[in-house]
Amino acid sequence: MKYYRAHVLICSGSNCAIKGCRSVKQACEQEIIRHGLQGEVQVVDTGCLGLCDQGPALVVYPEGVMYGRLTPSDVLEIVSEHLLKGRLVHRLMQQPTGPAGEVSPLSMTPFFQKQKRVVLKNCGLIDPERIEDYVRAGGYTALATALDVMTPESVIAEITQSGLRGRGGAGFPTGRKWEYTRVAAGQQKYVICNADEGEPGTFKDRLILEGDPHLIVEGMALAGYAIGATRGIVYIRGEYELSIHRMEQAIRQARENGLLGEGILSSAFSFDLEVCAGAGAYVCGEETALIESIEGNRGEPRFKPPYPVEKGLWGQPTSVNNVETLANVPSIIEQGALWYRSLGTPSSPGTKVFTLTGNIVNSGLIEVPMGITLREVIYEIGGGIPEGKQFKMAQTGGTSGGCLAAAHLDIPMDYDSLQSHGSSLGSGALLIMDDTHCIVDLTRCFLKFFVHESCGQCTPCREGAPALYHLLGKVSAGAGGHADIQLINRLSRTMQSSSLCALGQTAPVPVLSALQHFWPEIEAHLNGRCPANKCVMGKAAGKIAN
């Protein structure tokens, strides 16, 4: 095999693509050829490196030096200095050097030190377009092991013991979901990977699919083996062109190598996958709306029960699992439930992938053990709040998550403790806001999203969301009173208890948590004052509110 003395791993993830990583790669390749280094240095497209904010970015191995915020002309310098002469280009480096100019390994930098990579183990290290890279990194070992030495029941038992819970929002135990699907009566069972990811500020599933698509192929094949399904569908948000492309390519490569199709790896197990492009509404991420959409209908949630595990796609038992959930499965099968339980907390084992956005120095993609505190994530990994401003609010779990205040910086982030503080782990979105923002204004923005995305099928959500939005507008304009707050509370409770699906049920969460955790600021609005000076009060505002 050919030996390359250096590997240049260029992130080709979507966050870097919008910043021009393709022209950076092109410049890099051209310059390498110009210096005659093409036989020595390999340029590889890879998945997200995590520090999306600093993209376009690349890492040069073996030194493990990360360069960021690159333009094509920066790359000329990297090639002629670093790759040709071995001299680091300090002005572009994203990590500190020691006293003797030695590079501290990327894994030791504040951004990576507290991270633990299970789901993202290959992301940023392999070429996601080459099955060879995945297999060489140990890929498909879990599937082969399961086919050789495990029964479907023992795969389910291992997942159950690991305590893996769904990463799509609800946190339902994955082992139990598989068990229900396995025992349900049906001719043709299905595995569906939910990659609809409509949550604003969430892009983890996209970057997992872009960075390591074979991991999902393997996770789905294991799910299929466990529940007795021979078919699987990857439902990917329509706008995620690169994810769709890479997933389709991975499926083709897996088929060509006998890892999908009839008699996988010479076993008796047959399983195949197809990609379905999403229909473009947030609600299509809800599992029953997703199924409706695959069946060619309008993406409207179904009444539950029956749950998809009993009657899902085409009325057959179906397990719908989130991308990140499935991405955990191969590691659990390979390294065991006990190992998995050694990470995270007893009620929420393992790791969680978060997308850090908002007023934070290092925005990007991170994976941390469950139970880490918000403070560690924001100040150690995230590098703190930029421009010397103060932390004000963190919204965990996406638009339908709760607003947490500075008093919550030290609570452990896992399913249960977040829930007990009126929020959720949700989709893994972490929106950080500094003290220049107003809580009323923010919650109003969140509500606007639900007004737009409500499918309109049931009254509490269709009518409730706009009514809440309107009431918040009134408060924001300084025209609200205590009666309006009471109405907000009552309306919220009605939506929570009587909406058909979780969209309407959770839409009031940000408002309710804001009322709970930021009451003094909201009360100030009732007295005609916006402490953050964001809301336009008085007559001028009256027009906006109505």
Place this chain on the structure above:
Amino acid sequence: MKSLQELKAMRERMGESKGIRTSASPTKITVAMGTCGIAAGARSVLLAIMGELAETGLRDTAVTQTGCLGICEREPLVEVVHQGHTTLYAYVNAERARQIVRDLLSTAEKEEK
């Protein structure tokens, strides 16, 4: 063990990983590539090392370059760090470079036993 065997065969067909996409390779060969090094033929030394690595299939070895080490009169210089021991070779040419890699390989083989 049918499936695992088939996967193993597939992995062999696809080629073993050289394991250099980590900054923690146990063995590191550094070629001094300052101006003086390049003038003294450091590039042909570098290419010879890489050629020999490819031929012998020595694993977990990283090849890097560095600038001038301050002993220009003895260039080309090659530094080998293996299991924590550092050896500095002076006046290296392509042939000696290949020998360095072969020596490393036999050391590594002895260690495996």
